[in-house]
Amino acid sequence: MSAYALRAPVENRPVPFFDLKPQQARLRHDIDRRVAKVMDHGQFILGPEVQELEQQLEEFSHVKHVIGVSSGRDALIMALMAMGVGAGDAVLVPAFTFSATAAVVIAVGATPIFVDVDATTYNLAPEGIAGAVASARARGLTPKAVMPVDLFGLPADYEAIGLEAEAHGLKVIADAAQSFGGRGAGAFVGALAPISCVSFYPTKPLGAFGDGGAVLTNEDDLAEQVRQIRTHGRQGDGDEAMRIGMTGRLDTIQAAVLLSKLSVFKAELNRRAEIAALYRERLAGVCGLPPADHPHRSAWALYTVRVPNRDAVRAALAERQIGTALFYRVPLHKHPAFASVLSGDEDLRVSESLSHQVLSLPMWPDLSDEDAHQVADALIEVMRAG
Numbered sequence: 001m002s003a004y005a006l007r008a009p010v011e012n013r014p015v016p017f018f019d020l021k022p023q024q025a026r027l028r029h030d031i032d033r034r035v036a037k038v039m040d041h042g043q044f045i046l047g048p049e050v051q052e053l054e055q056q057l058e059e060f061s062h063v064k065h066v067i068g069v070s071s072g073r074d075a076l077i078m079a080l081m082a083m084g085v086g087a088g089d090a091v092l093v094p095a096f097t098f099s100a101t102a103a104v105v106i107a108v109g110a111t112p113i114f115v116d117v118d119a120t121t122y123n124l125a126p127e128g129i130a131g132a133v134a135s136a137r138a139r140g141l142t143p144k145a146v147m148p149v150d151l152f153g154l155p156a157d158y159e160a161i162g163l164e165a166e167a168h169g170l171k172v173i174a175d176a177a178q179s180f181g182g183r184g185a186g187a188f189v190g191a192l193a194p195i196s197c198v199s200f201y202p203t204k205p206l207g208a209f210g211d212g213g214a215v216l217t218n219e220d221d222l223a224e225q226v227r228q229i230r231t232h233g234r235q236g237d238g239d240e241a242m243r244i245g246m247t248g249r250l251d252t253i254q255a256a257v258l259l260s261k262l263s264v265f266k267a268e269l270n271r272r273a274e275i276a277a278l279y280r281e282r283l284a285g286v287c288g289l290p291p292a293d294h295p296h297r298s299a300w301a302l303y304t305v306r307v308p309n310r311d312a313v314r315a316a317l318a319e320r321q322i323g324t325a326l327f328y329r330v331p332l333h334k335h336p337a338f339a340s341v342l343s344g345d346e347d348l349r350v351s352e353s354l355s356h357q358v359l360s361l362p363m364w365p366d367l368s369d370e371d372a373h374q375v376a377d378a379l380i381e382v383m384r385a386g
């Protein structure tokens, strides 16, 4: 179907931005069975399901170590701690992302340095790294790491970022909270950086029924450190704290839920990719679209388009009962929480302009073609009306 073409009128029904109930209905029997098993054996902390999940995730992502942890945010904190990031250090983060990406840097005593994003991928622009490193040094900070985010599920450009990081002596920590299941150049998310952090927040592509996350790495030493940090700094069954740690474990019940969700995850990723392809075909020329799914493969956590007069477009879609959401309407350097870490000379114009234009459309694995067409029809109609 060509751009701007509307289909023959069909009976319109509301399309919610997100709906996990159909997925739960598909999996309910299996999840009930697995959760009941946890209640029967009673090992609520680091029970066998956690290990089983970690193994299955290692196989899925072709990564040597997966460590199940309490949330995506805690995964990032543990990765920063294992990498030895602390007071006096600077960590480069994109300015267009969820607030946790920068908050974790402050939580370990370091300073986030905001880097602008690429206008096409919305991910950290590698060409911004050199300037951010210089700015950190000018402020008396030690540039220690760069933390790209795989925004909306699309892996960042780890090849270019890796080269820049090497040139400036930075460690790379992937904030892969939104991208588990995606693929970058030659590897799956989890193996694109020395250490990667995933979120299992319920609305993520692989979501639990509560908070959860994972740290992924191929490096034995980093894995051992993260394992210690997640259990109060203890080594194995030992009583001594070998280092400062935290209560950072993934709950056994959440692991049981995730094992069930993982059994259908590949099919769900394929379905998300189909919906993205349908949107792409229908909306080409209508509004700004995310890059096509090649050569990197997005996990399509969100399908986010760019439109002028975004708030009016959103209101007009709401009138047509199409649910949308805004990720993110405030770039990080405009959050009050980060005012004290700004240098004052930030130039983050792509992040700022995106924050006024982005609009996320319905994207969930049980969204039907009919629903996706309805979203496209409504958006085309609204954009035509101007």
Ligand SMILES: Cc1ncc(COP(=O)(O)O)c(C=O)c1O
Binding pocket: 071, 072, 073, 074, 097, 098, 100, 101, 149, 175, 177, 178, 198, 199, 200, 201, 211, 212, 213
């Ligand atoms: C980019 C990014 N980083 C970190 C997080 C934090 O993950 P969690 O909510 O599991 O703590 C999120 C969650 O939405 C995120 O989107």
